Amino acid sequence: MDSTPITLRPNGSMTLPKKFRDAFPTVHFMATQVDGGVLLKPIREEIEYWEKPDGSSGLHFPYGIDAGKLADMFDEANRRIDADEKKKKPSRKKRHG
16 A cells, blocks of 8 residues: 655645545545544545436435535536527517518
C-alpha cells in the first residue's frame, strides 16, 4: 500500500497529494475514524433510480452528491422537459390563402 505523510495545518486543512487526487475521479471524500487512525475514501457520484408499483419513482445517491451538481442536474432536466413540450405543441401560425 502506498503511504505519504500529510501535514495538518493550524486552520485544520490538509492537502491530498496529487498522485491520490489523480487516482479518483471525484473531489469529495469521506473521512472515517477507524482503530489506529482515519480512513479516507472517495465518494463516488453513483445515482440509483427506483420505481415502485404505485408509479412513484425517485433518485438515490448512496455516496452523496454536491448540491451544486444536483441543482445543475435539475436545471438540465427542466430544459429537456421544456424542449420536449415545445416539440409536442401544435404550431399556432395561421395560413393565409
